[in-house]
Amino acid sequence: MSAATSAIKPRLLAPLALSGPTTLLFIGLVLLPLLLTVILSFNSYDYTAGIQSDFTFANYLTVLQDEYYLSTFWRTLRLALLTTVITVLIGVPEAYVLSNMRKPWRSIFLLVIIGPLLVSVVVRTFGWSMLLGKNGFVNSALAIVGLDPVQLLYTETAIVIGLVHIMLPFMVIPVWTVLQKLDPTVEAAALTLGASRFTALRRIVFPQAALGILSGSLIVFALSASSFAIPGLLGGRRLKMAATLVYDEFLIELNWPLGATIAIIVLVANLVIMLAYNRLIERQAKRKLG
Amino acid sequence: MQRNGPIALAFHSLVVVFMLAPMVVVCLVAFTPENTLAMPWNGLSLRWFEAVFQHADFMSSFGNSVRLALLSATISTVFAVPAALAITRYEFRGRDALNALFLSPLIIPHLVLGVAFLRLFSLMGMGGSFAWLVATHAIVVTPYTLRLILASLTSMDRNAENAARTLGAAEWTVFRRITMPLMLPGISGGWLLAFINSFDELTMSIFVTSPSTVTLPVRMYMYASESIDPMMAAVSTLMIALATVTMIILDRLFGLDRLLVGKG
Numbered sequence A: 001m002s003a004a005t006s007a008i009k010p011r012l013l014a015p016l017a018l019s020g021p022t023t024l025l026f027i028g029l030v031l032l033p034l035l036l037t038v039i040l041s042f043n044s045y046d047y048t049a050g051i052q053s054d055f056t057f058a059n060y061l062t063v064l065q066d067e068y069y070l071s072t073f074w075r076t077l078r079l080a081l082l083t084t085v086i087t088v089l090i091g092v093p094e095a096y097v098l099s100n101m102r103k104p105w106r107s108i109f110l111l112v113i114i115g116p117l118l119v120s121v122v123v124r125t126f127g128w129s130m131l132l133g134k135n136g137f138v139n140s141a142l143a144i145v146g147l148d149p150v151q152l153l154y155t156e157t158a159i160v161i162g163l164v165h166i167m168l169p170f171m172v173i174p175v176w177t178v179l180q181k182l183d184p185t186v187e188a189a190a191l192t193l194g195a196s197r198f199t200a201l202r203r204i205v206f207p208q209a210a211l212g213i214l215s216g217s218l219i220v221f222a223l224s225a226s227s228f229a230i231p232g233l234l235g236g237r238r239l240k241m242a243a244t245l246v247y248d249e250f251l252i253e254l255n256w257p258l259g260a261t262i263a264i265i266v267l268v269a270n271l272v273i274m275l276a277y278n279r280l281i282e283r284q285a286k287r288k289l290g
Numbered sequence B: 001m002q003r004n005g006p007i008a009l010a011f012h013s014l015v016v017v018f019m020l021a022p023m024v025v026v027c028l029v030a031f032t033p034e035n036t037l038a039m040p041w042n043g044l045s046l047r048w049f050e051a052v053f054q055h056a057d058f059m060s061s062f063g064n065s066v067r068l069a070l071l072s073a074t075i076s077t078v079f080a081v082p083a084a085l086a087i088t089r090y091e092f093r094g095r096d097a098l099n100a101l102f103l104s105p106l107i108i109p110h111l112v113l114g115v116a117f118l119r120l121f122s123l124m125g126m127g128g129s130f131a132w133l134v135a136t137h138a139i140v141v142t143p144y145t146l147r148l149i150l151a152s153l154t155s156m157d158r159n160a161e162n163a164a165r166t167l168g169a170a171e172w173t174v175f176r177r178i179t180m181p182l183m184l185p186g187i188s189g190g191w192l193l194a195f196i197n198s199f200d201e202l203t204m205s206i207f208v209t210s211p212s213t214v215t216l217p218v219r220m221y222m223y224a225s226e227s228i229d230p231m232m233a234a235v236s237t238l239m240i241a242l243a244t245v246t247m248i249i250l251d252r253l254f255g256l257d258r259l260l261v262g263k264g
Helices: A002-010 A012-039 A058-065 A067-099 A103-118 A123-134 A139-147 A156-181 A185-192 A195-224 A227-232 A241-249 A256-289 B007-031 B049-055 B056-089 B093-105 B110-124 B130-155 B158-166 B171-200 B216-226 B230-253 B256-261
Strands: none
Touching: A012 A256, A012 B056, A012 B093, A012 B110, A012 B130, A058 A067, A058 A256, A058 B230, A067 A156, A067 A241, A067 B007, A067 B171, A103 A156, A103 B007, A103 B230, A103 B256, A123 A139, A123 A156, A123 A227, A123 B007, A123 B216, A156 A195, A156 A227, A156 B007, A185 B110, A195 A256, A227 A241, A227 B110, A227 B216, A241 A256, A241 B110, A241 B230, B007 B230, B049 B056, B049 B230, B056 B093, B056 B130, B056 B171, B056 B216, B093 B130, B110 B130, B130 B171, B130 B256, B158 B171, B171 B216, B171 B256, B216 B230, B230 B256
């Protein structure tokens, strides 16, 4: 592919010169800070003397044994999974409905679904806090129907609603991309051959959309598990998730080593899940190619 | 292609309402004449928009965010163009690793990046300056610029470059007259995505901003977690208006689906 260029320029010098500055930037501002954070997570912290430059597993032991931290990790995992499942249940049918739409409507509604990506997460979360608040619009609507108000804001329900809203575009986009590439005549053929609508969906559309669903769930899970603004604004002071916990340790408790430990655990969990998912997706892709 | 039945359309309407509800409510409440977050049943008022423009903190944060997004998107593009050329035009050892490194800010949670930058700057004794904030944002938005530039480089017709060479053009002329113009849609699309992502970034910024460099999302987050008055709704409405204008421009220029869905 690069035969012409490499014949003219020295093989190694040119790419080195071209990518060198960016490589240095990323070593200095991604790899180095990450390494420093890993080191920080093995330092101990003293409330009077500050960060000690020793080596200890104490932070990891604390985080993995203490009831408070464990319950926060458990909540993070649970809510991220729940969000992923709900976004699949809403996002996949929605992508299918979108792909079945006629010309002008299809692009208009695709904009409606993915356009909110351009609106700040803080703005959208603030919107939900108004809808779900004690005197919010959901409760006003309930009062009109004659029902008692419910506590929604500062509950796990509120966090999941907010997360699903933020994450839905990340599910619709990959599924939509896959559905675009499908040959619509195959589904039509199944229907002509007497398959019910449901069978055609289950046997033809769903298996082909599986790759899109997998990569969508990967993104949604990863982003939900490390989301900050939503648990921060909709979970209140009591309901912490991993990201708000790290924020507290760093900027309120000032126990940086413990905060770094939680951040590293989030990072490692993220990478492990990504790798596992990637292998799953590769296996799926291979099976599809035969 | 199947037609959507009534159940499918009812489901679709619910999804659309769900996606738009928080933004519609924010925009309505922003026009309230009351002191609380109430719907403007008793007439409309612009008093909360006035309050925003007289609020020194919000205005300075808005300025910070615009300057930050302009600078970091531009710097990221300047770094991403040669990197993309190296990755697409040359075979060399470690090429895949390099590509993965440049795209890694997409995989590393912003929370972790924020913590890592905070640690680096505190060790260097250089926290809180605007220049460092720009550097962190340039890192975070580089995957967006790089991906679109890579896409434009791999999809372009290499024969045009080879034809120019055969006709005796020097390497630099080939780049300036052929490669660069063909890269331009990727560069501008990537720059815009980078600008938007920098402008909206919260999770990392909250760790690396100082009182004098607070960005608009960070300011809004802090404001929303302390007090809830209609001014927050007014700021949010302005942000939604800005995003809508951006969305229309992006859609006209590139097609939003292509840009965000990533076939561009």
